[in-house]
Amino acid sequence: MNKFSLSQFITIxxxxxLGFTYALPNLYPTQPSIQVAYTDSGKSAxxxxxxxxxxxxxxxxxxxxxxxxxxxxxxxxxxxxxQQLNAKTILQNKFLDKVIIALNLEPTTPDWLKSLGGRxxxxxxxxxxxxxxxxxxxxxxxxxxxxELLLDTYRKTFKEDRIKVADSSIKDLALHFExxxxxxxxxxxxxxxxxxxxxxxxxxxxxxxPTANKLVLEYSDIALKEIRDxxxxxxxTTLRNRVxxxxxxxxxxxxxxxxxxxxxxxxVQDPTAxxxxxxxxxxxxxxxxxxxxxxxxxxxEFNFKNNEYATAFLERAVVVAGDRVTNASTGFDESGFSxxxxxxxxxxxxxxxxxxxxxxGRKLAVLFVEQKNKSxxxxxxxxxxxxxxxxxxxKNIISLATVQAVLGTSFRITGVGNPQEASELAxxxxxxxxxxxxxxxxxxxxxxxxxxxxxxxxxxxxxIGFTLVVLFMALYYRVFGLAANISLLLNLVLITGIxxxxxxxxxxxxxxxxxxTVGMAVDANVLxxxxxxxxxxxxxxxxxxxxxxxxxxxxxxDANITTLIxxxxxxIIGTGPIKGFAVTLSIGIITSMFTAIVCTRAMVNIIYGxxxxxxxxx
Amino acid sequence: MDIRFQFxxxxxxxxxxxxxxxxxxxxxxxxxxxxxxxxFSGGTLVEVSYETPVDLESIRNTLIxxxxxxxxxxxxxxxxxxxxxxxxxxxxxxxxxxxxxxxxAEGFKGELKRVEFVGPQVGAELxxxxxxxxxxxxxMILFYVAFRFQYxxxxxxxxxxGHDVVIILGLFSIFAWDFDLTVLAxxxxxxxxxxxxxxxxxxxxxxNFRTERSMDPEEMVDLSLNQxxxxxxVTSFTTLLVLFALFIFGGEMIKGFSxxxxxxxxxxxxxxIYVVANMLMSLTLTQEDLAIPEPEGADFDELP
Numbered sequence: 001m002n003k004f005s006l007s008q009f010i011t012i013x014x015x016x017x018l019g020f021t022y023a024l025p026n027l028y029p030t031q032p033s034i035q036v037a038y039t040d041s042g043k044s045a046x047x048x049x050x051x052x053x054x055x056x057x058x059x060x061x062x063x064x065x066x067x068x069x070x071x072x073x074x075x076x077x078x079x080x081x082x083q084q085l086n087a088k089t090i091l092q093n094k095f096l097d098k099v100i101i102a103l104n105l106e107p108t109t110p111d112w113l114k115s116l117g118g119r120x121x122x123x124x125x126x127x128x129x130x131x132x133x134x135x136x137x138x139x140x141x142x143x144x145x146x147x148e149l150l151l152d153t154y155r156k157t158f159k160e161d162r163i164k165v166a167d168s169s170i171k172d173l174a175l176h177f178e179x180x181x182x183x184x185x186x187x188x189x190x191x192x193x194x195x196x197x198x199x200x201x202x203x204x205x206x207x208x209x210p211t212a213n214k215l216v217l218e219y220s221d222i223a224l225k226e227i228r229d230x231x232x233x234x235x236x237t238t239l240r241n242r243v244x245x246x247x248x249x250x251x252x253x254x255x256x257x258x259x260x261x262x263x264x265x266x267x268v269q270d271p272t273a274x275x276x277x278x279x280x281x282x283x284x285x286x287x288x289x290x291x292x293x294x295x296x297x298x299x300x301e302f303n304f305k306n307n308e309y310a311t312a313f314l315e316r317a318v319v320v321a322g323d324r325v326t327n328a329s330t331g332f333d334e335s336g337f338s339x340x341x342x343x344x345x346x347x348x349x350x351x352x353x354x355x356x357x358x359x360x361g362r363k364l365a366v367l368f369v370e371q372k373n374k375s376x377x378x379x380x381x382x383x384x385x386x387x388x389x390x391x392x393x394x395k396n397i398i399s400l401a402t403v404q405a406v407l408g409t410s411f412r413i414t415g416v417g418n419p420q421e422a423s424e425l426a427x428x429x430x431x432x433x434x435x436x437x438x439x440x441x442x443x444x445x446x447x448x449x450x451x452x453x454x455x456x457x458x459x460x461x462x463x464i465g466f467t468l469v470v471l472f473m474a475l476y477y478r479v480f481g482l483a484a485n486i487s488l489l490l491n492l493v494l495i496t497g498i499x500x501x502x503x504x505x506x507x508x509x510x511x512x513x514x515x516x517t518v519g520m521a522v523d524a525n526v527l528x529x530x531x532x533x534x535x536x537x538x539x540x541x542x543x544x545x546x547x548x549x550x551x552x553x554x555x556x557x558d559a560n561i562t563t564l565i566x567x568x569x570x571x572i573i574g575t576g577p578i579k580g581f582a583v584t585l586s587i588g589i590i591t592s593m594f595t596a597i598v599c600t601r602a603m604v605n606i607i608y609g610x611x612x613x614x615x616x617x618x
Numbered sequence: 619m620d621i622r623f624q625f626x627x628x629x630x631x632x633x634x635x636x637x638x639x640x641x642x643x644x645x646x647x648x649x650x651x652x653x654x655x656x657x658f659s660g661g662t663l664v665e666v667s668y669e670t671p672v673d674l675e676s677i678r679n680t681l682i683x684x685x686x687x688x689x690x691x692x693x694x695x696x697x698x699x700x701x702x703x704x705x706x707x708x709x710x711x712x713x714x715x716x717x718x719x720x721x722x723a724e725g726f727k728g729e730l731k732r733v734e735f736v737g738p739q740v741g742a743e744l745x746x747x748x749x750x751x752x753x754x755x756x757x758m759i760l761f762y763v764a765f766r767f768q769y770x771x772x773x774x775x776x777x778x779x780g781h782d783v784v785i786i787l788g789l790f791s792i793f794a795w796d797f798d799l800t801v802l803a804x805x806x807x808x809x810x811x812x813x814x815x816x817x818x819x820x821x822x823x824x825x826n827f828r829t830e831r832s833m834d835p836e837e838m839v840d841l842s843l844n845q846x847x848x849x850x851x852v853t854s855f856t857t858l859l860v861l862f863a864l865f866i867f868g869g870e871m872i873k874g875f876s877x878x879x880x881x882x883x884x885x886x887x888x889x890x891i892y893v894v895a896n897m898l899m900s901l902t903l904t905q906e907d908l909a910i911p912e913p914e915g916a917d918f919d920e921l922p
Contacts, residue, residue: 126871136737272712272715440711440735440737441737442740445730445733446732447729447730449667450732453869461867465859465860465861468859468860472856509800509872512800512872515860515864515868516879520814520853520856523857526856527818533848555821555822560814565758565759565762566809566810569758570806572751573747574799574803575744578803581800581807
C-alpha cells in the first residue's frame with residue numbers, strides 16, 4: 001500500500017526537471033550592454049559601423065567584453081555598469097545623432113538553455129521602470145475623412161452621369177444628398193446599390209426618402225469595422241516607426257480593444273521626450289520644384305534622403321501636407337515597373353488639383369519632415385562637459401517626379417526604382433500620416449529607483465513569508481511538514497519555470513500573488529494532514545494515509561477551481577499589473593495542486609510506503 | 619463524535635452581528651462612498667522622493683500659485699516621499715510633467731519616482747469593468763457550487779461572499795482608505811479564498827449528512843465545523859503570516875492590497891463558519907437534498 005509505480009515517479013521527475021530547467025535562466029545575472037542602430041530607420045547597422053564603433057572604443061581605451069551584429073543592431077556587452085555608461089557617453093559624443101544608442105541589460109542565458117527556449121521572466125514596467133502610454137485613436141475623424149472622400153467621388157460620378165443634385169452635405173457621420181427630380185433620385189439609388197456590396201459585405205446603409213428626393217448614406221457596421229481596423233493598424237505602423245527612433249531596447253506597441261494602442265517603453269525615464277516623438281504629426285510635404293521663373297526668395301534647397309550629395313530647389317509653398325495622405329501602396333504600371341499609389345483626402349486632392357492644373361511637365365517633390373534630436377557637447381556652469389540635446393527639424397526629398405496630368409485625390413508616382421524602394425517610399429508616405437488623430441488617455445511612468453525598490457521589497461516579502469510558513473509547518477506537522485515544505489519550494493520553482501516558459505510578465509501585484517500562493521498552497525497539505533489525523537483514530541497508519549489523501553482530493557479540487565474562476569475573471573477584466581497578479585495566482589493554483597497532492601504523496605510514499613508503521617506522528 | 623465547540627448555539631448572535639456590520643457597511647457605502655484611487659477616479663498623480671524632509675504646506679502653496687488649486691499633497695510611506703494628486707478631469711495628460719518642472723524650478727529638487735495619468739474615460743471604464751467583473755465572478759462561482767453541491771450550498775456560498783465583499787468595501791469606505799485597482803484585485807482574491815474555506819466546510823457538511831443519519835442538522839453542522847476547525851485555523855494562520863510579511867515589508871504600493879487581503883481572510887474565515895452554516899440552517903437543509911450521490915465524485919476518489 002501507498003506505493004507509486006515507476007512510471008508515476010518518472011512522470012513526476014520529468015515535470016520537475018522541466019520546471020527546474022526553465023526556471024534556471026532566472027539565476028543567471030544580467031549583463032550591461034548597449035545597442036547601437038542608425039538613426040535613419042531605413043538603414044541597417046553593418047560591418048562598417050561595427051568597425052567604426054570598435055575603433056572608437058579602442059582608441060579611447062574603453063573596456064568592453066564583446067561586440068557583434070544582431071538584428072540590424074550592433075550589440076556591445078560590458079562587465080560593469082560604469083563601463084557601459086562610459087562607452088555610451090564616448091560613442092554618443094563621437095557619433096552624435098547619426099546613431100541611436102539604447103542602454104540595456106542583456107540576460108546571460110547560456111546557449112544550450114536558449115536553444116531549449118529558456119529565458120528569464122519578463123519584468124513589468126512597475127519593476128523595470130519605464131513609461132506606459134495608452135492612446136485612443138479618434139475613429140470619428142477617420143470616418144469623417146472617408147466620408148469626405150466618398151462625397152467627393154459621388155459628386156463627380158453624379159456629374160458625369162448627369163444626375164442632378166440639389167444639395168449634398170455630411171451631417172452626423174452620414175452623407176446627405178438631395179436630388180432635383182425623381183429620375184435623378186432613382187439613378188443615384190441604383191448607383192448606391194451597385195456600390196454597396198463590397199468584398200467583405202454590405203458597405204452602406206441607405207435611408208430612402210422618395211417624397212423629398214433625399215437619400216442618406218451611412219457606413220454599415222462591416223464598413224465601420226474596416227475603417228477602424230485600417231486606422232488603428234495604420235497608426236500602429238506609424239507608432240512602431242516612431243518608437244524605434246527612441247532607442248528603446250524592448251518596446252511594446254500593441255492594439256488594445258477596438259480603438260486603443262498601448263505603448264510600453266521599458267527603461268525610458270523622460271516621458272515628455274517620448275510623448276513628443278510619439279505624438280508628432282504631419283511629417284510629409286508635397287511641393288513643386290522651383291523653376292526659372294521662381295523668385296530666389298520663394299525657393300529653398302533640400303538634400304535627397306537617399307543621396308546626401310544631390311540637392312534640388314523647391315518652392316517654399318507647401319501644396320499638401322502629410323496628414324492629408326490617407327493611403328499609400330505599391331503596385332506596377334503598364335510596363336511592369338514599380339509605382340506607388342497615393343490617396344489623399346478631399347481637401348488634399350483639391351489643393352493638389354489646383355496646384356497641378358497649370359503645371360503639367362513640372363516636377364512634384366515629396367519632402368520627408370523629421371523631428372530630430374541633436375546632441376552637442378557643452379561645458380556647464382560647473383565646468384563639467386555634458387551632452388545637451390536640442391531638437392530640430394530636418395527635411396529631405398524622398399521623391400521628385402514629373403507631373404504627367406492634373407492630379408486629384410488619387411494619383412501615382414512612377415519611376416520609383418525597384419519594388420523594395422517602392423515599398424520603402426510607400427512606408428515613408430504612410431509613416432508620415434496618422435490615419436486618425438490620437439490622444440493620450442493613460443500614462444504611467446515608473447522611475448528606475450522605484451522599480452528596483454519594488455523588486456527588493458517584493459523578494460523580501462516572499463523570503464520572509466516563505467520562511468515563516470516553512471517554520472510553522474515543520475514544527476506543527478514534523479515529517480509530514482517537511483514533505484509539505486519541500487513541495488512548497490518545488491511549487492515556487494515550478495511557478496518560476498512556467499512563467500519563464502510562457503513569457504508571462506512579472507509585476508509587483510504578481511509578486512504579491514506568489515506570496516499569497518505560498519500562504520494558500522499549504523492549505524491542500526493541511527487538509528490532507530488533518531484528514532489523516534482523523535482517519536488515524538479508526539484505522540491503521542497505512543490506510544489512514546491512503547484514505548486521507550483520496551478523501552481530501554475532492555475538497556481540494558473544488559476549493560481550487562473556484563479560486564481559479566476568480567483569477568480568470570481578474571485576468572479578463574484586469575490590465576497591466578493586475579493581469580500579472582491573475583497570471584501568477586492562476587499558475588500558482590495549478591502548480592500547488594500538483595506539488596501539494598502529487599509531490600507530497602510521492603515523498604510520503606517513499607518514507608512510509610510498504611513499511612510496517614506502528615505509530616504515525618502527525 | 620466529539621463536538622467540542624457548539625458553534626450553532628451562537629448562531630443567532632452571529633447573525634445579528636453580521637447583519638449589523640453589513641448594514642453599517644451598506645450605509646457608509648451609500649452615504650460616504652468609496653474614496654476612489656486614481657485608477658477609478660481619473661486624474662494625475664506624481665510621486666517625488668527627496669533627500670531631506672520637505673514642507674508639504676510650501677509645496678501646496680507653490681502648486682496653488684501655479685494654478686493647481688485642487689491638488690492633494692501628502693507623504694507616502696516616509697516623510698521623504700511626497701505624493702501629489704490632481705483631480706483634473708479634462709484629460710490633460712501633461713499635468714504630471716508640469717508639476718514636477720514647477721517644483722524643480724521652485725527649488726524642490728528631488729527624484730521623480732512615478733507619474734500616473736488616467737483619463738476620465740479610462741477611469742470610468744475601469745470602474746464599470748471592475749464592478750462587472752465582480753458580479754460575473756460571483757455568478758460563475760454560484761453556478762459552479764450549485765452544480766457541484768446543491769443550490770442551498772450555492773446560496774450559502776454566495777451569501778458568504780457578498781457578506782465578505784460588502785464588509786471589506788464598507789471598511790474601506792468608513793476609514794476612507796484608497797480604493798484602487800490593486801484593492802479590487804485583492805477583493806477578487808478574497809472571493810477565491812473565502813470560497814475555499816466555504817467549500818471545505820460545505821464539503822464536510824455534505825459528507826456528514828450522508829453518513830451520520832442519526833443526528834439532527836444543528837449537531838451535524840457543529841460536528842462538521844469542529845472537524846474542519848483545525849484546518850481552517852492553520853490555513854488562515856499561514857495565509858495571514860505571509861500577508862503580514864507583505865503588509866510590513868512589501869512597500870507602500872501594495873499596502874492597500876495586503877490590507878484588503880488580511881481583512882478578507884479574517885472576515886472570510888468567520889463567514890465560512892457562521893454565514894454559510896446559518897444560511898443552510900435557515901434554508902433547512904435536509905437529507906433528501908443530498909440523497910442523490912453525485913456522479914462525478916467516484917472518478918475523483920481513485921486519483922492520488
